Amino acid sequence: MNILEMQNISKSFGGVKALQDVHLIVKQGEIMALMGENGAGKSTLMNILTGVIPQDCGSIVFDGKTYNFPTIAEMEDAGIAFVHQELNVINDLTVYENIFLHREITKMGMIDDRKEIEATRKLFNDLGVDINPEMMVSELKTSEKQLLEICRALHMEAKLLILDEPTTSLSNEEVERLFGILRRMKEQGKSFIFISHKMPEIFAIADSYTVFRNGRFVSSGPISETSPEKMTSDMTGESFDEHEVYQSRKLGEAVLNVVGLCGKGFSDINFTLHKNEVLAFTGLAGCGASELMQTLFGVLPIEGGYVEAGNHKLGGDIKAFMRKGVAMLPSNRKENSVIGDLSILENMYLAEHRLSGNKPLIDNKKEYARYEKQKSALRIKAENPDDAINSLSGGNQQKIFLARWLNTEADILLFDNPTQGVDVGAKVEIYQLIMEFANAGKAIIINTLEIPEIMKVADRCLVFYEGKINRIFNHDEINEKDVMLYSTNAINAKGDAASE
Amino acid sequence: MNKKNNVLSGISKLWSHYSYIFVFLLIILVYAGVIANNGQSFNTGHLSTILASQYTVIVGTIALGMSLVIITGQIDLSVGSTLVITTACSIMTYNLTGGNVLLMILAGVGSGFICGLINGLFVGLAKMPPFIVTLGTMLIYRSLALSFVNARFDFADAAGISSGQFKLLNEFPSYEFIRMQFGSGSLDIFGFKLPYITILFVLLTVLFIILTQKTKYGKSVYAVGSNEKAARLTGINVTWVKISAFVITGVLVGVAGIMQACKMSNVNPASSGQSYEMYAIASVVLGGVSMSGGRGKLLGVFFGAMSYCTVNTIIAISGLPITMQDAFQGVVLIVVIFIQTVSPIIKEKFEQHRKRKLNESGGKTNA
Numbered sequence: 001m002n003i004l005e006m007q008n009i010s011k012s013f014g015g016v017k018a019l020q021d022v023h024l025i026v027k028q029g030e031i032m033a034l035m036g037e038n039g040a041g042k043s044t045l046m047n048i049l050t051g052v053i054p055q056d057c058g059s060i061v062f063d064g065k066t067y068n069f070p071t072i073a074e075m076e077d078a079g080i081a082f083v084h085q086e087l088n089v090i091n092d093l094t095v096y097e098n099i100f101l102h103r104e105i106t107k108m109g110m111i112d113d114r115k116e117i118e119a120t121r122k123l124f125n126d127l128g129v130d131i132n133p134e135m136m137v138s139e140l141k142t143s144e145k146q147l148l149e150i151c152r153a154l155h156m157e158a159k160l161l162i163l164d165e166p167t168t169s170l171s172n173e174e175v176e177r178l179f180g181i182l183r184r185m186k187e188q189g190k191s192f193i194f195i196s197h198k199m200p201e202i203f204a205i206a207d208s209y210t211v212f213r214n215g216r217f218v219s220s221g222p223i224s225e226t227s228p229e230k231m232t233s234d235m236t237g238e239s240f241d242e243h244e245v246y247q248s249r250k251l252g253e254a255v256l257n258v259v260g261l262c263g264k265g266f267s268d269i270n271f272t273l274h275k276n277e278v279l280a281f282t283g284l285a286g287c288g289a290s291e292l293m294q295t296l297f298g299v300l301p302i303e304g305g306y307v308e309a310g311n312h313k314l315g316g317d318i319k320a321f322m323r324k325g326v327a328m329l330p331s332n333r334k335e336n337s338v339i340g341d342l343s344i345l346e347n348m349y350l351a352e353h354r355l356s357g358n359k360p361l362i363d364n365k366k367e368y369a370r371y372e373k374q375k376s377a378l379r380i381k382a383e384n385p386d387d388a389i390n391s392l393s394g395g396n397q398q399k400i401f402l403a404r405w406l407n408t409e410a411d412i413l414l415f416d417n418p419t420q421g422v423d424v425g426a427k428v429e430i431y432q433l434i435m436e437f438a439n440a441g442k443a444i445i446i447n448t449l450e451i452p453e454i455m456k457v458a459d460r461c462l463v464f465y466e467g468k469i470n471r472i473f474n475h476d477e478i479n480e481k482d483v484m485l486y487s488t489n490a491i492n493a494k495g496d497a498a499s500e
Numbered sequence: 501m502n503k504k505n506n507v508l509s510g511i512s513k514l515w516s517h518y519s520y521i522f523v524f525l526l527i528i529l530v531y532a533g534v535i536a537n538n539g540q541s542f543n544t545g546h547l548s549t550i551l552a553s554q555y556t557v558i559v560g561t562i563a564l565g566m567s568l569v570i571i572t573g574q575i576d577l578s579v580g581s582t583l584v585i586t587t588a589c590s591i592m593t594y595n596l597t598g599g600n601v602l603l604m605i606l607a608g609v610g611s612g613f614i615c616g617l618i619n620g621l622f623v624g625l626a627k628m629p630p631f632i633v634t635l636g637t638m639l640i641y642r643s644l645a646l647s648f649v650n651a652r653f654d655f656a657d658a659a660g661i662s663s664g665q666f667k668l669l670n671e672f673p674s675y676e677f678i679r680m681q682f683g684s685g686s687l688d689i690f691g692f693k694l695p696y697i698t699i700l701f702v703l704l705t706v707l708f709i710i711l712t713q714k715t716k717y718g719k720s721v722y723a724v725g726s727n728e729k730a731a732r733l734t735g736i737n738v739t740w741v742k743i744s745a746f747v748i749t750g751v752l753v754g755v756a757g758i759m760q761a762c763k764m765s766n767v768n769p770a771s772s773g774q775s776y777e778m779y780a781i782a783s784v785v786l787g788g789v790s791m792s793g794g795r796g797k798l799l800g801v802f803f804g805a806m807s808y809c810t811v812n813t814i815i816a817i818s819g820l821p822i823t824m825q826d827a828f829q830g831v832v833l834i835v836v837i838f839i840q841t842v843s844p845i846i847k848e849k850f851e852q853h854r855k856r857k858l859n860e861s862g863g864k865t866n867a
Contacts, residue, residue: 299732299733328733335730336729336730338727339726339727341722342723350731353720362715362719
């Protein structure tokens, strides 16, 4: 029996088609893995399903009932719960208060805490969750918050739970525990849509799968009838080749010299960056690479050691680094790059204006000319530079921010997670652009958690572990397994075990 | 059908970009109606009165600065009290220097600069919430002026301090010029009287439109209000931009103080400029500037100030009981902002409804 059938769903934002005629079917009591790269349309479809945004056309049948343009409340009542990647628990309340939020048990108009605690304890017992109901949520580990959110959804008697990358912040042990709970709930007849990028997990937990690519349906079926290789090629498209972008280059002179650098979250960092070179930083979340990059741009203070560009020591505020020819494309585009109230053009020219403050008036003619130049160089798809920045797709927005920094004519380009929230096509284009920049004489550092990305663009890769460089790989040595070994420091753990 | 849609979307675009002009015209219409009701006919003289009113020029000048502060995502509650200080400084300087207009201007603008800088430094450098800082300075500035006026200094008479207020002395040769010409005179353009003081306000508005739309500094003000973190990462010195917004506001309050001195010839610390911060905020909001920062046009603030002034005038002549006048002001403000906030929401619902209908009829033809 199918608990959910979504047929012929389409949705466009402005001119951008986010979903084209896709369908999705979930059977009662199964875990269905929804796969696809960023920008494939997974979150758009889930937002339609949960009533956050209306579809342009298509039908939704859930639990035998047809829903046309449902509201959020309707879908909640129908029994669909969305466990978001960014956790929606309230830190300043206790665990049981979170469980009973908006549905408090009352006795004569007052909240009956004792009953709520009792019920929470029972719920946790049934699910095999080991959390004290009376703890403050702020004291919980991230993994426990994740479990709490799932428990809350179950307590609301959800029939279908959407889990959006529920394992990103969990350790292997915690993932196992979560999977145990999911299997038990599956037996009780609950259904799941499981969104994840991690292949091994998908094959460990899911019963069936659906793959989207660029807003279109690609394939679906029982998980036993596919393989990780097949699924990867479904997700990325047949023409996908990991090494086709990379070209080796002759490196120029050293342009950035980092000596004994210490700062927030990292210490004693030494490396040299050359003209024409693409250097990659990688490591687990919190390894210090992003902080190092921000320190190289004056966002965070230098706490020890020094940085030299040419023969000048770098220091001071962001503008001082910009004057020395450094530019940084920050991670998390929406939060750190997008200035939503300004137009495309205004978003682009903002950084360059800091360097040309001696001419206080804006020369519109010059700015439009520059925009046109960047637009064709970066292959930006935009109608009118005076449109709102948010009218562009993620990839094109990111290209505008690339243009923002190319405009400053910086020689040293720092890219922090540049393909975050960018669709597959635009990703490849950004890799190609990075190669073009390197060929044109720029020195580039890219910080990323995605190892395939490093293989596509980097000449060298610095692997960080707990704020230190754990290993430097040359291009030919970079492979997923070794980089992972040094990112997690598994290689040294093994060494320690052997020596004992 | 298509043509009709085009016209509709054209109007809705015009409305969303220039709603403040529609608001102003609507309020003027009401004003004309009230005048007609009183048995008079609406003429250019009425318009000229609005343009010359202190609520247009003095509050309007302050509102230009206030909008800059609001666009950066902050607030300045101290402007009314600052106005008392800057007016007092310019009046005393004029009186004590034997009617030196240049020094009077310097004193007004300079004292405004200092008051604004104090606000700016606490907010920008000490990272204190602007609401609290300017609430504090609002109390401090007025209280300082009050105790000064009551202190009976030796030079009080020469400075023009008498009976609890600062008063412009009329014994100097320049008095005729600043009080009678600049302060209350007007330029006659084919019978339409354009007050000189309004010309200054218009020039300031033009200057600030250029500052916000055509300069790199202006764009950084919007950027800071729209997304402070992203603005900082483009190299904008956010602290400096925030401080500068307060300093510019202070300077504008200084200019407004000089206007007050020339137009009213006195300032009373106990009552002058009372609630001007609220009037200025009302003008800014009526001008379509977003209170959450990052959005709004200075031309809007110009119309906002005139709208606010007209509302005041309507109340004054409508014969409304004095106790109800504030309530009426409040209602007008809420209604205008209600329309501005709710109309995009209604528009969106309407769009959704239209799409749903299209979808349903599309489904039928398929079946």
